[in-house]
Amino acid sequence: MGILSSSIARKVAMALSALFLIFFLLMHVTINLISVCSAETFNMVSHFMGTNPIIQFVMQPVLIFGVVFHFVLGFVLEIKNRKAVGIKYAKNNGAANSTWTSRNMIYSGLVILAFIVLHFIDFWFPEINTKYILGDMSGLHDGEFRYYHELVEKFHSPIRVGAYVVAFVLLALHLLHGFQSAFQSMGMNNKYSKCVKNFGKWYAILIPLLFIFIALFHHFNH
Amino acid sequence: MNLTLKIWRQKGPDVKGKLVDYKVNDISEHMSFLEMMDVLNEQLVNSGDEPVAFDHDCREGICGMCSLYINGEAHGPDRAITTCQLHMRSFKDGDTIYIEPWRAAAFPVIKDLVVDRMAFERIQQAGGFVSVNTSGNTQDANSLPISKHAADEAMDAAACIGCGACVATCKNSSAMLFVGAKVSQYALLPQGQVEAADRVKNMVAQMDLEGFGNCTNTGACEIECPKGISLSNIARMNREYLSASLKG
Numbered sequence: 509m510g511i512l513s514s515s516i517a518r519k520v521a522m523a524l525s526a527l528f529l530i531f532f533l534l535m536h537v538t539i540n541l542i543s544v545c546s547a548e549t550f551n552m553v554s555h556f557m558g559t560n561p562i563i564q565f566v567m568q569p570v571l572i573f574g575v576v577f578h579f580v581l582g583f584v585l586e587i588k589n590r591k592a593v594g595i596k597y598a599k600n601n602g603a604a605n606s607t608w609t610s611r612n613m614i615y616s617g618l619v620i621l622a623f624i625v626l627h628f629i630d631f632w633f634p635e636i637n638t639k640y641i642l643g644d645m646s647g648l649h650d651g652e653f654r655y656y657h658e659l660v661e662k663f664h665s666p667i668r669v670g671a672y673v674v675a676f677v678l679l680a681l682h683l684l685h686g687f688q689s690a691f692q693s694m695g696m697n698n699k700y701s702k703c704v705k706n707f708g709k710w711y712a713i714l715i716p717l718l719f720i721f722i723a724l725f726h727h728f729n730h
Numbered sequence: 731m732n733l734t735l736k737i738w739r740q741k742g743p744d745v746k747g748k749l750v751d752y753k754v755n756d757i758s759e760h761m762s763f764l765e766m767m768d769v770l771n772e773q774l775v776n777s778g779d780e781p782v783a784f785d786h787d788c789r790e791g792i793c794g795m796c797s798l799y800i801n802g803e804a805h806g807p808d809r810a811i812t813t814c815q816l817h818m819r820s821f822k823d824g825d826t827i828y829i830e831p832w833r834a835a836a837f838p839v840i841k842d843l844v845v846d847r848m849a850f851e852r853i854q855q856a857g858g859f860v861s862v863n864t865s866g867n868t869q870d871a872n873s874l875p876i877s878k879h880a881a882d883e884a885m886d887a888a889a890c891i892g893c894g895a896c897v898a899t900c901k902n903s904s905a906m907l908f909v910g911a912k913v914s915q916y917a918l919l920p921q922g923q924v925e926a927a928d929r930v931k932n933m934v935a936q937m938d939l940e941g942f943g944n945c946t947n948t949g950a951c952e953i954e955c956p957k958g959i960s961l962s963n964i965a966r967m968n969r970e971y972l973s974a975s976l977k978g
Contacts, residue, residue: 686947
């Protein structure tokens with residue numbers, strides 16, 4: 509795997525892509541929160557994000573690469589690690605020395621991956637279809653911006669809202685270990701590590717909670 | 731106390747093993763775990779059976795020979811001790827105890843509970859040393875001032891006895907706590923800094939070659955380490971490796 513042939517290089521690459529995605533979550537939730545406050549502003553911001561060439565043709569491909577890279581490397585590491593373990597213990601008390609979240613990153617990651625597929629089907633594919641296949645860059649539907657209406661419509665179904673809630677709970681669990689783990693992988697373990705851990709815990713709970721709040725808000729208000 | 735033991739028996743490296751049940755009676759709570767194993771082996775020898783092979787040497791927690799995965803934990807349920815320091819008072823009368831060898835593809839079973847830990851030796855040989863000219867012109871150690879903090883951290887890292895509990899307990903069979911400790915004990919001292927870049931690159935390359943897994947920072951190794959080696963040693967190794975790789 510070239511530059512990723514060393515275990516530490518893989519660890520750092522995993523951490524870097526994780527930190528990038530962690531930052532993206534903050535940006536995403538901030539934009540989504542606008543939908544709770546003002547439909548008009550949400551439409552404006554969405555139209556800007558959806559039509560700005562730097563965001564569309566530079567940031568978006570970088571983001572997609574980051575997501576795919578993080579998942580692919582995660583699976584590669586899982587396969588390598590399973591090979592390194594060999595025969596399993598008849599009795600293994602993992603809970604005695606590590607958290608459930610740290611031991612099950614692959615499973616929380618798989619749920620997040622399933623959610624991203626649903627999220628792409630819900631929003632990304634129709635958006636790409638409208639803009640780049642049908643060629644409609646106006647962002648309008650019946651003379652009005654369509655973004656807020658499309659968002660609200662998606663949260664009508666209680667099953668979909670339930671799926672979103674479950675996925676974000678798993679995202680919280682993934683971040684609870686992943687946030688501080690990324691810093692350790694980057695070689696940071698000093699007097700500020702406790703602060704990073706605490707901040708990471710708040711971040712891991714707050715960001716998914718805000719996403720859940722937004723889904724529930726639109727479900728119960730429309 | 732009377733106990734049921736479920737022990738991994740395997741005649742050789744290429745033979746399939748299995749858990750076998752044994753009963754041991756009248757075990758004193760003051761016995762060490764290995765003394766209890768001695769009682770079992772005496773019982774087996776007296777009845778004409780093959781005794782259970784297990785590693786041990788100093789029996790005072792310093793050589794790193796004793797291993798054993800006891801009831802799902804490396805060196806048993808207690809903290810900061812090796813198996814030879816584990817006492818039977820940690821168990822109750824009537825308990826069933828699982829006793830398994832370290833599990834990792836890089837630590838193949840030789841016989842019963844004995845595993846081959848030569849992979850650690852080969853990692854050490856790849857860079858876990860300082861090249862010092864001992865021809866009589868050796869510099870006086872006291873001429874190199876070392877801060878108390880650095881000396882303490884190097885000493886803490888050097889406390890690693892290479893028992894392999896970190897690998898055994900890691901869900902990925904990663905050896906990064908061991909290698910991190912060995913890299914750190916030299917990286918923190920001026921004598922070790924001359925060869926620091928080559929050392930970390932060579933030791934990590936050998937670690938990967940031996941087939942150990944990738945660390946995912948669960949922290950289980952730090953909890954189960956009999957010598958309390960800190961995860962900060964893994965972070966230091968990561969920094970040393972990154973810095974060495976960027977310098978070329």
